[in-house]
Amino acid sequence: MPIDRISYWNLPMVVRNKIEDTTGTVTSAPSVGEGLNSSVAALLRTSKGRFFVKALPADHRWVWTQAREAEIAPYVSAVAPALCTRVVDLGWDVLIFEALDGHQADYAPGSRDLGHVADLLTRIGELPCPPVTLRRAEQRLQAYAEPTYLRHFAGDALLHTDLNHANVIIGDDQARIVDWGWATRGAAWLDAGYWVIWLIASGHDPSSAERWAAKVPAWRSAPAHGVTAFAKANVRVWVEIGGGEPDDWTRRLINASDLWHEYRTVFSRY
Known part of the structure; x- marks a missing residue:
């Protein structure tokens, strides 16, 4: 909260x-x-x-x-x-x-900022994970995902994990990102996955959100079952964050994660 x-x-x-x-x-x-x-x-x-x-x-x-x-x-x-x-x-x-010059990213469908954000996630993916003790993605998600799927979240990539549009500042035709307090070590595709939830909360349907995620190279190698498990885990994460009476802001993220999980459940049948 x-x-x-x-x-x-x-x-x-x-x-x-x-x-x-x-x-x-x-x-x-x-x-x-x-x-x-x-x-x-x-x-x-x-x-x-x-x-x-x-x-x-x-x-x-x-x-x-x-x-x-x-x-x-x-x-x-x-x-x-x-x-x-x-x-x-x-x-x-x-x-x-x-202080950064620019504006908070607009994630709405059709926004000119979306390409800059995809480029930002690509650049983050190119950074080496620093010699700093970071929480591991599989540890952060172990209370929300079935143990069988935790291996899909493991890796040695540096992750931001909080793709709230307010953390992404667009200026000089380039995106930069603030608030690294939740930095994590894990599978390289996960940041694009976190972005998918925020894109859906901003008006994209799940298919459109995943097409934008696919512009990030790491996403293209994400295991389908791992993505579905990640979507399901985030439903549980946001429900827990919301508690018994989620505010409007959190309700948007609960609904977005629900919608993505439903889409992934259908997708995984084929």
């Missing part, structure tokens, strides 16, 4: 002063995004330029994603913004990134 969002100005002054040691004096700090993974997510305009700041309380159950993102940042600079510094103080864990 989304994390409660607070303003940048609600951070302790000592923490803000340490941030400004890197960014220069902050003149404005509008919050951005929907508040899914950070308590603070703000675009800073400062005496030195523009920066993006994300922060979590140091005792939050997801604070490990801050450390993961800081670790992996040097290895994904070809597809992601540069990390300027990390600040951990007074109960807060803060990451300061360069």
Whole structure:
């Protein structure tokens, strides 16, 4: 579920002063995004330029994603913004990134952004998996998929795994991706699979979504039974995320994963 969002100005002054040691004096700090993974997510305009700041309380159950993102940042600079510094103080864990110019990706059918996103996933697939301890895809999905199929999710590719359109920024005819806190090691085709769910949630039918996924080279070697098992696992993932009363945002993803699984179930009969 989304994390409660607070303003940048609600951070302790000592923490803000340490941030400004890197960014220069902050003149404005509008919050951005929907508040899914950070308590603070703000675009800073400062005496030195523009920066993006994300922060979590140091005792939050997801604070490990801050450390993961800081670790992996040097290895994904070809597809992601540069990390300027990390600040951990007074109960807060803060990451300061360069700000990207551009707009959040539009995944709707017919969008000019779709080709850029396919190219981005291709470029991610070309990155070597860094020497960082990452969760493995088969471990992340073991509670949601039958054991027989977990082997299809295993591999040594670097995966982002959160293809929310808000994480993909289009600028200068190129897509870049933010929020690497859920980076994972696994089968190379999985990121395209995660994208399929977001494409369906954005208005594509499953066939169209898979055609876009097929523009990513790794997807073309995905095992059919593995894809079907992945679709089924994600139904369970999103139902769990939604809980008893999913919000509208999560309901979209539950419905999209359901629709994809139904399509894959029919597809696998032939």
